[in-house]
Amino acid sequence: MKAARLVSEIVVLSARTQPITAAALAQRLQVTERTIYRDLAELSRIGVPIVTESGPGGGVSLLGGWTSPLQGLTREELDAVLLGSIAAGDLGLGDAQATAHAKIASAPEADTDFARLIVLDGPDWFTAPEAPEALGTIVTALRTRRGLTFVYARGEATKRRSVIPLGLAVKAGRWYLIAQQPGGLPRTYRVSRIDDIGLRWLRAVRPPDFDLGSYWEQAKRGFDSAIRTIPVTLRLAEAHLPDLSRAIPGPLTAEAIAGSWAVDANGPDGGTIGELFILLESVEVAVAQLLTVPGVEVVSPAEVREKLARRARELLDRNG
Incomplete structure (x- = not known):
């Protein structure tokens, strides 16, 4: 996915003698312009000399006669660079990443100074990143197309699984294996x-389609839907919709704002006020989240409205 796309972008830019616009590059790779700009920043960070020119005839190109050193990278070095520093370190590719960076930096016109100005920090605030021992075996299984057997703990219950590994995902420092049983x-x-993990079968056949x-996006939405079961109707100003998104992150919030927020009044400052239907986790979680949204009004259910008012009065009494 991202790794293949970054390689494709280097290949496209290396083959061109004239700049290409971000829009044209996005259309060619079937992604958004925002994705292209993020990729270009990542390529610059690892030393690829990206040049952008504005105005007619402008676009994106590579500096001077720079040529890609990708042919000189080993498979592990290429994987390490394209995965990024956090994932590469967790997967035991830290040394390969250092070697790859040295090779890229030795290329003519490599912009190594720019890389020192960028800090990548994947995990969320106050969240300790994981480096589970099972990662090494999972990576071996993915590369060699082997199956896996392991003991999986869910709550207090454990069960042995035999699966075909399909990929890995890392979110806020947490690693997830996507796999299927035959x-x-x-x-x-x-x-x-995951515990007591080992390789299984000489070859595991993954589903071709x-x-x-796509699976990871659906999985995130499914998790969001599973924990958000309380229907709540809110009224708030359009200016505070971003505050709502920050207080209650997730795809369901974005869909609620895009699909159900409707103007029904004008606020005292001239802005618009609208009504919004949204699913939240529980009464207590809803109250804690909504307390941080300026000017929010709970229309229903009454229990959320009453507890929100009670908490607000308590805070006013203590801090008034």
């Missing part, structure tokens, strides 16, 4: 809950 559907496994990126 004849079953793909599932997501938290890698830190499986797309890891």
Whole structure:
């Protein structure tokens, strides 16, 4: 996915003698312009000398006669560079990444100074990143197309699984294995809950039509839907919709704002006020989240409205 796309971008830019616009590059690779700009920043960070020119005839190109050193990278070095520093370190590719960076930096006109101005910090604030022991075996299985057997803990229950690994995902420092049992559907496994892992079968056949990126997006939405079951109707100003998104992140919030927020009044400052239907986790979680949204009004249910008012009065009494 991203790794293949970055390689494609280097190949396209290396083959061109004239700049190409971000829009044209996005159309060629079937992604958004925002994705292209993020990729270009990542390529610059690892030393690829990206040049951008504005105005008619402008676009993106490579500096001077720079040529890609990708042919000089080993498979592990290429994997390490394209995965990024956090994932490469967790997967035991730190040395390969250092070697790859040295090779790229030695290329003519490599912009190594720019890389020192960028810090990549994947995990969320206050979240300790994981480096589960099972990752090494999972990577071996993915590369050699082997199956896996392991003990998986869910709550207090444990069960041995035999699966075909389909990919890995890392979110906020947490690693997840996407795999399927033979004849079953793909599932997501938290890698830190995997124990007693080993390789199985000489060759595991993966479904040819499986797309890891699409599956992961659906899995995130499914998790969001599973925990958000309380229907709540809100009224708030359009100016505070971004505050709502920050307080209650997730695809369901974005869909609620895009699909159900409707103007029904004008606020005292001239801005618009609208009504919004949204699903939240529980009454207590809803109250805690909504307290951080300026000017929010709960229309229903009454229990959320009453507890929000009570909490607000308590805070006013203590801080007034």
